[in-house]
Amino acid sequence: MAKPALLQTLDRALTLLAAFDREHPEWGVTELAHHLGLPKSVVQKTLATFARHGFVHQEPGRRRYRLGTRLLSLARLAQPELARIADPHMVRLAAATKETVKLTVVDGNQAVIAHAVESPHSLRMTGRVGERHDFHLGASNKVLAAYLPWETVWAALSARLPAGHPLLQDAARFRSELKAIARQGYAVSHSEVEQGVTSVSVPLCGPGGEVQASLSIVGPSLRVAGDGWRRWLDLLRSTKAAVERELGWEDPPSLPDRKGVPPLAVDRQA
């Protein structure tokens, strides 16, 4: 009863749409019906309706369904929302730490700064929105890479880095570094992108558990001597929780197996 008054048909349809993921970019009606434990006809009608709106697509000739390009236009409209939502939290974080706070998202082959709130100090990192970086350096960029499929990261770096770049010679080491980051849930970097700059970064997950962005605190290393960055990490973690709650964390709807996302979802009215 905690969640009354939903439209079951729509709820089910959206759950169905969520079955399209990286492992299953396309589905047949029968296959999907079996996977979800629903009647074929329901799945077929749901897909047909989504198809009419361009949310899914069925190539003529082939019979299976894939996600449609309507999602691309909608996403363009949704894009500013992430920054909008994160902004007040980032402002608080910047006020608490007196350092620059950055929001970074994946964009094609690289990571791009989507939003930033600058430190009040005169000596501060500027948060240049729109600036792009490759995945291999910097806490904010490595965190994003850590949650992407390795093949994607590798392809991006191969395309971006000059042939013969040392990292390309030693993929295994970098890969295990990313694995460590994903395991511990944060990244720290010292002087990686810029000399004398320390950065701590955590991933921000949207509803469904997908990593949407990384949230980072960046500042002169001299102001965070020793293990001072651990305080940043604590603050990042609580901000992460707050933002994610606002991003629409809810218990995963009916879909059976969703792989290990930490259960920090809390009811929002308290």
Add this chain to the structure above:
Amino acid sequence: MAKPALLQTLDRALTLLAAFDREHPEWGVTELAHHLGLPKSVVQKTLATFARHGFVHQEPGRRRYRLGTRLLSLARLAQPELARIADPHMVRLAAATKETVKLTVVDGNQAVIAHAVESPHSLRMTGRVGERHDFHLGASNKVLAAYLPWETVWAALSARLPAGHPLLQDAARFRSELKAIARQGYAVSHSEVEQGVTSVSVPLCGPGGEVQASLSIVGPSLRVAGDGWRRWLDLLRSTKAAVERELGWEDPPSLPDRKGVPPLAVDRQA
């Protein structure tokens, strides 16, 4: 009904979601209900269901709804679809013209080549997927810019071009050039990005009329002397129609007053 067997609830819900556009990034329940001519309670339940899945989002404190970040993750999965769908058509186009065919999309501040099919000639434009260009040069890039809000284009160019760039001094001229492109529905460029290269480009619209990408033919000017590019334009136009049909063009669903979205998107504000 030529197209029966739909889920009305889902159909209506998706139509409702489409009410969130650039002019109306946020809606209140009452307002949206009035706009769509639906009972408040239906709209509220639909929005609540979308919200649970992260498709829309309601900031705590504020009460109005905005698009949610779930769309971002879905769009990431849908991204390769455009190239997938367009590819066979592009192959045909390349075969017919013996020139390189490119698919270009907007990505942040710039246009990026999403897919390409190369000319069979030895002297050909290489279609470097992932290559980025600013909006001010090249038919494929200008076509994309022509259908973006001018403010977006201007902000992008201001951020990218070095201060003092001649174009920044004469915004009016460039703006009217874009308007002309939007009006005629295509762009042609000679030697803009590269010496001796001619390019013709048309926009590709997805369901809903939003411009999703530009489709271009690029080749050495010497092979398209005089008005030879007009043949390219004809071929582009028929390909455009074919791809768009496949992208899910359908008659706009039930929504009463979809304010004049013409068959081909026209610039959306003065």
Add this chain to the structure above:
DNA sequence: GTACAGTGTTTCTATAAAAGAAACATTGGC
């Protein structure tokens, strides 16, 4: 401080739409 006008939310019931089984139509493989 209290009344008020506006909002989002919940309740309730007739009705219309969806669930689900099963038949139908296509497709691709052999």
Add this chain to the structure above:
DNA sequence: GCCAATGTTTCTTTTATAGAAACACTGTAC
């Protein structure tokens, strides 16, 4: 050319939804 499997349509029973109206909450004006 047949067969197996897939997507599509049909059909009826069930049930979730549409819609009106009452409710609860918020900020504002008095």
